[in-house]
Amino acid sequence: MVRAAVLWPIHTVARYGIRGPVRPREPPANAGIGVLVITPDYRFTIIETADGRKAATTTEEFAALQRSELAFSGLATFSPDPNNPNGLKMVSNVDIAWNAEWVGTLQTRFLTLDGNRLTIRTEPHKNPHNGELAISTLVFERAR
Numbered sequence: 001m002v003r004a005a006v007l008w009p010i011h012t013v014a015r016y017g018i019r020g021p022v023r024p025r026e027p028p029a030n031a032g033i034g035v036l037v038i039t040p041d042y043r044f045t046i047i048e049t050a051d052g053r054k055a056a057t058t059t060e061e062f063a064a065l066q067r068s069e070l071a072f073s074g075l076a077t078f079s080p081d082p083n084n085p086n087g088l089k090m091v092s093n094v095d096i097a098w099n100a101e102w103v104g105t106l107q108t109r110f111l112t113l114d115g116n117r118l119t120i121r122t123e124p125h126k127n128p129h130n131g132e133l134a135i136s137t138l139v140f141e142r143a144r
Helices: 059-067
Strands: 006-017 034-038 043-049 069-081 084-097 106-114 117-122 133-141
Touching (some): 034 133, 059 069
Antiparallel strands (some): 006 133
């Protein structure tokens, strides 16, 4: 028996450095900048890319593409969010990632579901693109 995964395209993204907004953005309709997939066996997979990416031909352009994406996957465990009675704490054991530093790490996220919108917030973490301490909030809208 095949059980379906749930597909969640990104609706909005905001990253806040400890000193204020780093890169808040709301993608235009059909921007396709990211997707989250959660499978019935609790595999969490996310792929996110920056707006306006173009095909690369040089080493520098390929490096810029690498800095403008984020992708990882791993099996997740869920428990109640200690700070939100309506939320969940999710810990993903990363087994594949765009950044080899993340493989083998535990990535903690806090999830809240409101209708067809899923909000995911990170703990304070080192922003993988600029090294600054940041908190990210991503809002996904369930695909129909």
